[in-house]
Amino acid sequence: MSRESLYELQQLDTETEVLNHRRVNLEQRGILEAALTEQAEHQVEIDAVAAARVEVANRQRRHEDEAQIVATKVQADEARLYSGEVQGVKDLEALQHEIAGLKERQEGFEDQALEAMEEAEELATRIAALEEARADVDGRIAVLRDEITVAEAEIDAEIERTAAARAAAASASSPELVAEYENLRPGFGSATVVHFDGNNCTGCPSTMPAMEVDRMKHEASGSILNCHECGRIVLR
Numbered sequence: 001m002s003r004e005s006l007y008e009l010q011q012l013d014t015e016t017e018v019l020n021h022r023r024v025n026l027e028q029r030g031i032l033e034a035a036l037t038e039q040a041e042h043q044v045e046i047d048a049v050a051a052a053r054v055e056v057a058n059r060q061r062r063h064e065d066e067a068q069i070v071a072t073k074v075q076a077d078e079a080r081l082y083s084g085e086v087q088g089v090k091d092l093e094a095l096q097h098e099i100a101g102l103k104e105r106q107e108g109f110e111d112q113a114l115e116a117m118e119e120a121e122e123l124a125t126r127i128a129a130l131e132e133a134r135a136d137v138d139g140r141i142a143v144l145r146d147e148i149t150v151a152e153a154e155i156d157a158e159i160e161r162t163a164a165a166r167a168a169a170a171s172a173s174s175p176e177l178v179a180e181y182e183n184l185r186p187g188f189g190s191a192t193v194v195h196f197d198g199n200n201c202t203g204c205p206s207t208m209p210a211m212e213v214d215r216m217k218h219e220a221s222g223s224i225l226n227c228h229e230c231g232r233i234v235l236r
């Protein structure tokens with residue numbers, strides 16, 4: 001059993017923590033988040049413009065129908081006008097007056113239909129521009145997702161390699177020591193196992209009391225101790 005195995009195990013745990021942190025905090029995740037928000041905003045806008053376009057198209061059709069109904073009446077009245085069945089001057093004048101009024105209404109409906117058609121064309125142009133912008137975001141999202149998948153796979157391979165090395169380091173240490181280290185790790189983190197530098201436990205925040213230094217100095221070099229001052233595992 002190598003006492004350095006415990007130290008190595010600690011380093012491997014720290015390495016794993018760094019790798020996990022890197023995996024969670026991949027730069028692309030933040031960019032992807034922003035791109036997804038952008039995509040959703042584009043979609044909301046596209047949906048709104050598309051709904052407006054449907055409304056405008058319906059309005060155009062309604063005005064076209066109205067113009068058609070009036071045009072049919074105009075045709076009927078004109079047929080009567082030229083048929084000779086209306087004889088009286090007053091009646092003829094009234095009919096001509098009615099036809100003129102109907103033609104005016106027909107033109108009004110046709111103008112409204114044309115207006116709606118132009119509006120629909122503008123909306124269609126806007127939708128096309130928005131869809132192009134969204135396609136651009138879609139493309140960026142796909143690239144980011146690919147990059148994240150690649151980066152995750154790379155990190156996962158490293159985590160796997162680290163896990164294998166940790167298992168080897170753990171089996172080279174005593175199970176009791178590994179258990180003790182694992183108990184202490186949540187409190188001391190990457191400095192749970194420390195070295196004795198000849199005068200101090202390197203984990204102690206302040207200088208060790210002389211008595212404790214003396215105790216450690218008298219232990220055999222290569223032994224594994226507990227610092228009575230800070231509670232860390234000390235490699236003498």
Ligand SMILES: [Zn+2]
Pocket residue numbers: 201202203204205227228229230231232
């Ligand atoms: Zn200490």
